[in-house]
Amino acid sequence: MATEDHSEGLVFHPMDQFMVKPLFGGDTVGMLTPTNVTLWMAITVLCIAGLFVFGTRGRAIVPSRTQSIAELAYGFVHKMVEDVAGKDALKFFPYIFTLFCFIVFSNMLGLLPKAFTTTSHIAVTGVLALAVFITVTAIGFIKNGASFLSLFWVSSAPLALRPVLAVIEIISYFVRPVSHSIRLAGNMMAGHAVIKVFAAFAPLVLFSAVGVVVTPLSILAITAMYGLEVVVAFIQAYVFTILTCVYLKDALHPHH
Template sequence: MATEEQSEGLAFHPMDQFIVKPLFGGDTVGMVTPTNVTLWMAITVLCIAALFVLGTRGRAIVPSRIQSIAELAYGFIHKMVEDVAGKDALKYFPYIFTVFVFIVFSNFLGLLPAAFTTTSHIAVTAILAMAVFLTVTILGFVKHGMGFLSLFWISSAPLPLRPILALIEVISYFVRPVSHSIRLAGNMMAGHAVIKVFAAFAPLILISGIGLAVTPLSILAITAIYALEVLVAFIQAYVFTILTCVYLKDALHPHH
């Protein structure tokens, strides 16, 4: 099989970019083994810290570019939390803002050549989603006690339909962390895999005459998909964050 792939000259594995590898060699990944995932998560945290340390250091009336970026991100998420979850949700703004900046930085850093997209792994997005799910669920019971269960009882519906709708609402509620995590990981993985597939055809011009037509088309496709991925990187962070605000609103105001 390897011989056939080499003779064809198009052996490529678009999913190899998502393999978790030990950072200092070896083949075994243990619970505390530094990997390429932990490296890029650390880089993400350092980039976030650098942005807000440098962006808030001067606090000039006429902001610098980096201060403008930091203020824009802060104001954007602050308004989102207030508009979606209400003013009483602003006390939870630091947590939501942290989730947003971590995801958006992870997504954009993953677009760098030879980088690793940490948000393409369900293990990472599942932890983020479960943290949101547990936080809003615990918060709902702490603030409302058993009254939080009114979230599942749609009082405006006809009485015979309420038990059926309640069952649907319960199932929908527990599916939230699954859809919340898979949406982010799936979108990030799919885009990067497609780029890798088209990139495999780019050097075809060096191998075969058909590459005169295929190579320019593949480069054009890579450029278009990369531009789309830049947009997706922000949109997926936005979607994850706004859903967090929606879930927080349900915890603070469970009554239909």
């Protein structure tokens, strides 16, 4: 967190929490090396399975708290897919629901002490975003054939502007996975880094008289930031999912 250096004062490294480390020691991380990222991804999957498999196996008419959470999540995403992408997009609901659950659980678990936020790494969010990009592009061509390219041709614009707008539309289309992934990773990384910066000032009361004022303020800031991060964790999962629905709608209905 923070260490005292008599020559330089209080030293802390807020980005250390994002370092990928092998689980069983060593400094080399290979393609098949189990890491802290691997561990927390596995925990995320187990938590999702625990909620939707074991939490709903009773299928009670009067649901338990766990079953209620599972049903609310299911209904929330189901309605989102139907409202944004249309009823014909419901066949892709399992994929979109899986995305939402993985991201929201990864974000929430990352708020636990000593946890690792897997969605703070562009390598993770980039794979999720690229999978969405490839999937919706494939769906667009499979369902519409060459007419899917009409997505880039703005027929309502003046004829002279259409080629220019087509180039802009193509560029913006291929930038989608970049913005889709950076938005999630950037928000998760920034919030956690700010919390650690505030936390580094919490023990200042042990080293200096000014800590009598700084320490309570830092604790208050940590509490406020943590509450904000809980909200951001859900909002970012929602944003990633609803953008996936928007992209799916473009693939299914390129003429709209």
